[in-house]
Amino acid sequence: MELNSNIPSGPLEQKWDKHKADMKLVNPANKRKFKVIVVGTGLAGASAAATLAELGYNVTAVTYHDSPRRAHSIAAQGGINAAKNYQNDGDSVWRLFYDTVKGGDFRAREANVHRLAQVSVNIIDQCVAQGVPFAREYGGYLDNRSFGGAQVSRTFYARGQTGQQLLLGAYQALSRQIGLGKVTQLNRREMMDLIVIDGRARGIVTRDLLTGKIESVLGDAVLLCTGGYGNVFYLSTNAKNCNVTAAYRAYKRGAYFANPCYTQIHPTCIPVSGDYQSKLTLMSESLRNDGRIWVPKKHGDTRKPADIPENERDYYLERKYPSFGNLSPRDIASRAAKEACDDGRGVGPGGRGVYLDFADAINRLGKHTIEDRYGNLFEMYERITGDDPYSVPMRIYPAVHYTMGGLWVDYNLMSTVPGLFVLGEANFSDHGANRLGASALMQGLADGYFVIPYTLGGYFGQVGPSPLPSYDAPEVKAAEKMAADKVQSLLSIGGKRTPTSFHRELGTLMWDKCGMARNRKGLQEALQEIPAIREEFWKNLYVPGTGEQLNQSLELASRVADFLEFAEVLVGDALHREESCGGHFREEYQTEDGEAKRNDDQFTYVAAWQYNGDGAAPSLHKEALNFENVHLATRSYK
Amino acid sequence: MNLRLHIWRQAGPADQGMMKTYDLAGVNEHMSFLEMLDVLNEQLLNAGEEPVAFEHDCREGICGTCGMVINGRPHGPIARTTACQLHMRSFKDGDEIYIEPWRATAFPVVRDLVVDRSAFDRVIQKGGFISANTGTAPDGNAILVPKTDADHAMDAAACIGCGACVAACPNASAMLFVSAKMGHLSYLPQGQAERSTRAMNMVLQMDAEGFGGCSNHYECEAACPKGISVEFIARMNRDVAASALFGRD
Ligand SMILES: Cc1cc2nc3c(=O)[nH]c(=O)nc-3n(C[C@H](O)[C@H](O)[C@H](O)COP(=O)(O)OP(=O)(O)OC[C@H]3O[C@@H](n4cnc5c(N)ncnc54)[C@H](O)[C@@H]3O)c2cc1C
Ligand code: FES
Numbered sequence: 055m056e057l058n059s060n061i062p063s064g065p066l067e068q069k070w071d072k073h074k075a076d077m078k079l080v081n082p083a084n085k086r087k088f089k090v091i092v093v094g095t096g097l098a099g100a101s102a103a104a105t106l107a108e109l110g111y112n113v114t115a116v117t118y119h120d121s122p123r124r125a126h127s128i129a130a131q132g133g134i135n136a137a138k139n140y141q142n143d144g145d146s147v148w149r150l151f152y153d154t155v156k157g158g159d160f161r162a163r164e165a166n167v168h169r170l171a172q173v174s175v176n177i178i179d180q181c182v183a184q185g186v187p188f189a190r191e192y193g194g195y196l197d198n199r200s201f202g203g204a205q206v207s208r209t210f211y212a213r214g215q216t217g218q219q220l221l222l223g224a225y226q227a228l229s230r231q232i233g234l235g236k237v238t239q240l241n242r243r244e245m246m247d248l249i250v251i252d253g254r255a256r257g258i259v260t261r262d263l264l265t266g267k268i269e270s271v272l273g274d275a276v277l278l279c280t281g282g283y284g285n286v287f288y289l290s291t292n293a294k295n296c297n298v299t300a301a302y303r304a305y306k307r308g309a310y311f312a313n314p315c316y317t318q319i320h321p322t323c324i325p326v327s328g329d330y331q332s333k334l335t336l337m338s339e340s341l342r343n344d345g346r347i348w349v350p351k352k353h354g355d356t357r358k359p360a361d362i363p364e365n366e367r368d369y370y371l372e373r374k375y376p377s378f379g380n381l382s383p384r385d386i387a388s389r390a391a392k393e394a395c396d397d398g399r400g401v402g403p404g405g406r407g408v409y410l411d412f413a414d415a416i417n418r419l420g421k422h423t424i425e426d427r428y429g430n431l432f433e434m435y436e437r438i439t440g441d442d443p444y445s446v447p448m449r450i451y452p453a454v455h456y457t458m459g460g461l462w463v464d465y466n467l468m469s470t471v472p473g474l475f476v477l478g479e480a481n482f483s484d485h486g487a488n489r490l491g492a493s494a495l496m497q498g499l500a501d502g503y504f505v506i507p508y509t510l511g512g513y514f515g516q517v518g519p520s521p522l523p524s525y526d527a528p529e530v531k532a533a534e535k536m537a538a539d540k541v542q543s544l545l546s547i548g549g550k551r552t553p554t555s556f557h558r559e560l561g562t563l564m565w566d567k568c569g570m571a572r573n574r575k576g577l578q579e580a581l582q583e584i585p586a587i588r589e590e591f592w593k594n595l596y597v598p599g600t601g602e603q604l605n606q607s608l609e610l611a612s613r614v615a616d617f618l619e620f621a622e623v624l625v626g627d628a629l630h631r632e633e634s635c636g637g638h639f640r641e642e643y644q645t646e647d648g649e650a651k652r653n654d655d656q657f658t659y660v661a662a663w664q665y666n667g668d669g670a671a672p673s674l675h676k677e678a679l680n681f682e683n684v685h686l687a688t689r690s691y692k
Numbered sequence: 693m694n695l696r697l698h699i700w701r702q703a704g705p706a707d708q709g710m711m712k713t714y715d716l717a718g719v720n721e722h723m724s725f726l727e728m729l730d731v732l733n734e735q736l737l738n739a740g741e742e743p744v745a746f747e748h749d750c751r752e753g754i755c756g757t758c759g760m761v762i763n764g765r766p767h768g769p770i771a772r773t774t775a776c777q778l779h780m781r782s783f784k785d786g787d788e789i790y791i792e793p794w795r796a797t798a799f800p801v802v803r804d805l806v807v808d809r810s811a812f813d814r815v816i817q818k819g820g821f822i823s824a825n826t827g828t829a830p831d832g833n834a835i836l837v838p839k840t841d842a843d844h845a846m847d848a849a850a851c852i853g854c855g856a857c858v859a860a861c862p863n864a865s866a867m868l869f870v871s872a873k874m875g876h877l878s879y880l881p882q883g884q885a886e887r888s889t890r891a892m893n894m895v896l897q898m899d900a901e902g903f904g905g906c907s908n909h910y911e912c913e914a915a916c917p918k919g920i921s922v923e924f925i926a927r928m929n930r931d932v933a934a935s936a937l938f939g940r941d
Contacts, residue, residue, distance in 0.1 A: 105826040121813050129750045183829035185822045185882050187845040194836030226821035233817035293749040327722045503826045552737045598742045604803045
């Protein structure tokens with residue numbers, strides 16, 4: 055299939071407005087005849103479900119959580135970007151657009167990113183109207199802070215709990231629609247498969263996590279808002295239950311998977327402390343507004359940080375990237391930390407850590423100001439490590455955090471399966487090879503509040519209303535049987551190893567061979583080892599209990615089974631992309647001073663992978679990226 | 693360290709349930725409480741037994757999914773700390789630890805330590821929002837919010853909906869949860885239009901869900917991992933009284 059991004063014609067600034075004017079509309083009385091299934095109630099899903107219900111569509115929202123409010127978006131700390139230019143510091147839609155394209159190392163679609171920057175301003179307005187308690191200045195005006203990859207202050211925040219407050223805003227809007235009977239909310243239901251009938255996405259197969267019942271939900275369109283796949287690495291900053299199943303199952307039903315190798319390693323996380331470690335904790339990027347990152351100049355220096363004099367410290371980000379300093383983008387800051395540690399100058403147990411030091415900021419601004427800005431983060435740090443960051447520098451290390459790759463979508467957010475739309479972190483669309491801080495919240499809400507309400511109408515306007523397929527349709531029954539069979543197979547292996555042990559094994563392999571730095575040999579080895587782990591999984595897995603009860607081991611096993619297949623697609627993509635860009639760093643392709651070296655002649659495209667059956671290699675489709683408005687430059691933060 | 697754990701086991705909603713004892717060796721002080729339970733569960737699985745069901749997701753103290761009564765206290769011994777953020781350095785070798793689910797009529801047990809908290813969602817659905825359809829909003833800075841009001845609103849909005857307040861209350865009252873949402877919205881100018889209907893509708897639903905009344909024990913505030921103040925309850929009571937007096941507009 056030829057990939058058509060459906061980017062509207064015309065000048066960049068006018069594309070979205072023109073597209074909105076050109077799209078077909080659905081008249082108000084007809085809207086309730088369309089049933090929309092929204093999978094996931096994070097920022098993308100909750101905002102979409104609420105808005106579509108407000109418009110009059112008949113919405114069913116599904117989540118595996120016990121409440122829509124628990125989605126992983128809740129954990130976002132630092133903030134959300136918007137081109138409001140409230141600080142009068144030179145920000146604009148153009149600048150946010152440009153920073154995002156550049157931050158993504160010129161591997162994103164211009165038109166999508168520009169639209170994102172345009173609607174960013176509406177998001178803030180909408181959230182304020184809903185009662186999101188953003189930080190304010192004394193005059194009552196909205197306050198901002200800075201994030202990496204930008205030289206303006208455009209990040210809006212609610213203490214260190216921005217994701218929580220934005221999600222609660224969307225959750226409350228959704229709750230209002232549930233209360234009004236406009237949204238049917240299905241909690242504790244896991245999507246197991248996508249149902250495609252006559253070439254259109256018409257529903258999903260779900261498993262009730264309390265009773266095990268396999269049941270389909272049918273409708274006129276399916277919106278996947280199911281988040282990212284960072285947990286393929288086992289250890290990440292993602293919530294424990296985040297998984298790839300919904301997206302991967304859609305891939306197996308014909309949706310192409312784009313750029314799976316673009317994974318983001320966040321520079322400031324609390325280092326691993328032992329092999330019992332179940333997840334990693336992020337220390338928000340906002341800390342880099344005031345914290346300075348350093349390691350000792352001397353190799354193997356074991357003195358306490360306070361005993362290391364100023365001139366024996368290497369503030370390596372400030373040294374290497376003087377114009378962005380500690381606010382260099384994530385991929386760059388992470389690699390620099392790895393480099394320092396590989397060089398034997400890391401601090402703490404195992405030498406896998408660098409300091410994030412607030413001493414200067416505390417001297418300059420006073421402890422009170424720092425407490426006001428980051429109090430809850432400091433508390434969290436102390437709770438986890440037992441150290442007080444007001445008196446000793448934090449110790450941090452990079453960790454898997456976000457996935458820029460995801461299901462391929464066109465400008466309308468529709469995948470290669472007509473009627474299947476993908477929103478939020480689950481799609482690949484806006485961040486290229488590296489996402490800038492505070493831009494995921496922006497994208498999730500842009501997709502849900504301001505893009506899909508228009509583009510979904512455009513789709514319905516085209517296909518028109520049609521009767522719901524029968525719940526006895528062969529496609530429905532076949533998909534249900536597949537889901538039931540998967541559960542049964544997992545339960546009946548009767549081996550010896552736990553689902554977690556396999557997840558951990560896969561994650562370790564992925565981190566070692568396809569993590570912060572990748573090379574051909576390692577990737578080829580990973581492609582040998584993943585199928586071996588998968589084989590062992592299907593021979594030697596042990597899942598207790600039955601499929602007719604709450605069974606958390608079974609849930610996990612089912613997700614790990616999909617990770618074990620998906621990992622191969624990710625590694626295959628990393629192997630094929632013979633260049634370094636953003637979060638994808640191939641050791642073979644670097645400049646003399648160790649920076650990522652892109653190969654624009656050969657790789658200025660989106661790699662979209664098509665499933666060809668188990669055991670068969672997926673085929674590659676390329677969507678060429680055309681840069682008409684920005685100049686394809688070497689990214690420099692020096 | 694070596695621990696003796698007494699854990700509530702209940703196969704399903706209809707099951708009687710009972711405490712069972714497990715000895716766990718080699719616990720590391722840097723583990724989180726949930727990681728300690730992970731280790732126990734891996735051991736149970738390796739022995740062919742059913743692991744202890746408990747809920748969790750973010751493990752960062754923000755999603756509100758985790759929750760269990762640890763030695764008689766919701767979320768355990770450390771103030772302002774969720775179970776997932778509790779670390780084993782708060783315990784010592786040889787400790788006996790009692791772990792139970794939230795206990796409240798409105799939160800029926802699903803399995804082991806997992807309870808059903810959907811009553812909270814239904815209370816929010818009755819009024820815990822500002823009715824602002826997407827697309828209708830004026831410019832963000834058109835609505836000025838004094839910093840102190842924004843700070844108060846944020847103090848209340850920090851609630852993670854975990855249910856510890858209900859579990860701590862001798863009456864299983866949900867007043868802290870409900871009043872936190874009302875306080876969040878009533879401190880903001882945007883929240884004024886629906887202030888009294890919101891108060892009335894949320895309280896009616898709260899009662900319908902079977903939560904108890906408040907008799908000023910203040911156990912809720914002590915148990916709240918976000919330190920939400922009982923002052924919001926007083927504020928809510930004023931709003932409810934006002935809405936009863938002046939009708940439900
Ligand atoms: C610790 C942390 C801090 C962050 N901080 C920031 C920040 O400051 N600024 C920023 O911009 N970004 C931040 N991010 C990134 C950002 O939070 C996420 O990218 C974003 O919230 C994702 O939103 P989403 O709606 O796409 O998905 P999610 O919030 O992950 O929601 C996914 C939803 O899908 C449901 N789901 C998934 N699979 C299934 C299935 N099979 N069946 C049923 N339901 C399913 C889940 O239940 C959930 O409701 C942070 C991320 C982390 C990990
Ligand atoms: S797991 Fe999220 S608050 Fe504890």
